Amino acid sequence: MTADYSGTQKLNYLNNGFTLKSWLLTKDHKRIAIMYLITISLFFLAGGIFAATIRLEMLTPASDLLQTGTYNKVFTAHGILMIFFFLIPSIPAVLGNFLLPIMIGAKDLALPRINLLSLYIYWIGGLFTVWALLQGGVDTGWTFYTPYSTTFSNTYVMAVGLGIFINGFSSILTGLNFIVTVHTMRAPGMTWFRLPLFVWAQYATSLVMILGTPVIAITVLLLAIERFAQVGIFDPAIGGDPILFQHMFWFYSHPAVYIMVLPGMGVISELISNFSRKKIFGYEFIAFSSIAIAVFGFLVWGHHMFVSGQSIYAGLVFSFLTMVVAVPSAIKMFNWTATLYKGSISFDTPMLYGLGFMGLFLIGGLTGLFLGAMGLVVHLTDTYFVVAHFHYVMVGGQVVAYLGGIHYWWPKMTGKMYSEFWGKISAMLVFIGFNLTFFPQFILGYLGMPRRYASYPEEMQVLNIFSSAGASVLGVGMIMPLIYLGHSLIYGKPAGDNPWLLPGLEWRTSSPPPTENFEVMPVVTWEAYEFGEDSGLDLEAARAREAAKV
Amino acid sequence: MNIPRYLGVFAVLVVGTILTYYAATVDLDFIFPGANTLVALLIAFTKMTCVMLFFMHVYWSPRLIWLSAVASFFWLAIMFAYTMQDYLTRDIGVFMQ
Amino acid sequence: MSAHSETEKFHYHEPGLQHQFEDMQQQEESVSIGMWMFLVQEIMFFGGLFTAYLVYRSRYPMAFAAGSNHLDAFWGGLNTLVLIVSSLTMALTVFYAQKNNRNMQVLMIVLTMFFGAVFLGVKAIEYTDKFDHGLVPVAGWNKRVPAHAGESHAAVKPCWEVDHNAPAEEHPNPRGEFQFTDCSLVKQAQDGNYLTAAERVGYFSNGQIDGNKFRDKVRIFYYLYFVMTGLHALHMVIGLGLMTWLLITAWRGRYNEDYYMPIEMSGLYWHFVDIVWIFLFPLLYLLGRHFMH
């Protein structure tokens, strides 16, 4: 590695070595985050293509584009790629990896080699899964319900299962690393209650990853062995209990929903506070609600099994607790809203995504309560209402927050500014396209259209066309960032160290940051989201200077 | 820790193993059904506590280590309890008349 | 590495200290917390298996007792003792590292590895025994015993009266399937009126004890037995790998009172594997023994 001090360019993590080896064997959390970003985008693209195929098929009532068997494989591939290989690693492995050490003033994550290992495990698990999908795929749905998956399905259940098994350890290692880092690597003065809320959210997510993911690993392993041995521990025909599989599966997979949305909430806390230029309202409440979600999220998994033959008493308990777990999410919503109140809001692209999140997640969360109510769910279970609900949470929540976060920290990650004009257009398209895609599905579900079928009655075609049309708008909105962000890498204006004029630690180092993040170790003397003079930066004066330039 | 103490812990573990073997051969169901299971688990928990406190040095470790040990068993208990609340109430049919 | 040496002028780095840490204490704290988080995930990993065990044992206690009685508690108990000894030697390895005693470290690591290997050897003996007696829950993975023409007394007698101490040739198993013909415990529980609700459905056809249905439940026990002990043995093998690495580095005198984290961390792992066995032994080998009258 030879330092390149020529010209004005400072040494940073990007120009510190250009060889393939300097990337593949790096221990720098920022480079690992960039490699995650690229891989995850590829998986997102692949999952998106499957989604587009589904919406194309649903244009017409008959199953004409795809045969029903193929359709099963397509929605399964969509679910598996999106959940295990995009949503779960998205914000933690990309934004968390890149920013968590910087935000707490550390040189790197505590265990950089483990971090690199987790990336490699992710790659291996991903390759394994893609290979299995190319071989012929799976038709069980991403939930792998038994005994269909163990006894009847003639597809590559074992291979995909093992891909997910491997991939699980990548997310365990990421979570482990984050927890250690937050405990031991904080800069002097960075107390727990000065941590940005993004860090709290990552911490809570990591708890879920460590406590939940091993259970899905063992569940998938049992499933694979069962498929091979045909002992019948999940097969009622020979004495097993398929519901046990569902218990073990959802013990992880409900908390996994919080792996998929907690990091998004962390990003939103950053966006809402920073773009309102106001100290976040109820810092402690938001911080502890993240932890509360991580804990209570483990107590509600039975709401996926209300009509599966689970005991009705267990259903009562799970239904009640599901209502309880909505409270911490609501606390966050209230606090964000209170933060906006009388803030000096600027509608930059990240903030558009942030506000979009609030609207979409509100709908997603509230419809979740419908589905947590034991009586109502008998009508709504396995209909498009469920599909719409979790897409509002997963896409309207996590993907929107992820895009918002990418835009927000893009100048920091690359040192370049993207086109604000195109950014705003794409944020609007995502919001409009998303609602057009998924709102009709609430109605379809309420009317009784079941999920996972390639055909449907003709009177449901109008709403399905709306949905497919919306999907194409959404698709355009999602592709556009790829273009203008890529464009900005080469043609973008240099962003400067603090383009948004914010007080967070990540804005106090250069863009892109140097390999060890800071020239000198920062000493934190200010509270989180401190816009006043206590922040040590004269943000008001800087803002006035900016205004004068324009 | 010194060697006699390590040997003391070791002795407890050996005695526990022998005890659990003999306790399993005696029918304790006359106390209450499942008493054998309870005894076996109590002995196992004692042995585990010994290993964790002294061999794994949890006794001298910071609070966070204690917390993570306790938390993992708490989460195990969640998994056991909430799964079993389904199985133990399945055959009660009040709502199914 | 020219970029690095610039900063290293200002920072004195102790040997073994990685660049992201400020001092040894921070590094040790991080590594130790990381290891404990890893153990937490290991606990949950095995926890899934224990959940499956809990569910099926509470539903089919007689099948689990019958299966458990066909495991050899002697070998299981011996292995428990072997693992406890290896845990002791592991703990002493840390102790001698703290005392700067290289020779005793090496000796203790060798002993730990020896007992670990003995454990795996005993496990192999047990697995072979299960293979010989048709107790491996995978069709075709058992010893094949050709059938003798005209001999099928198992079908004549009810399954609770078959003589199970008869020589192996009297239990023909031409396809190497899982075999379990002894349902005397069901009969005993039926007479004593302590069958669970699930058992009253699960073992009977038309009000009669159904040997095949009972066998299916016993097979679930053996499935869990093999997965649980198999994964445990896999952890032992990984542990032996760690020990080999420790042995090499300890031989070179890498560890002393200032630096013994690798030994301490491998020790945590080794003790954890021991703890898993401390629970597996009574749950798999012992519970149900008191039903044998």
Ligand SMILES: [Cu+2]
């Ligand atoms: Cu859920």
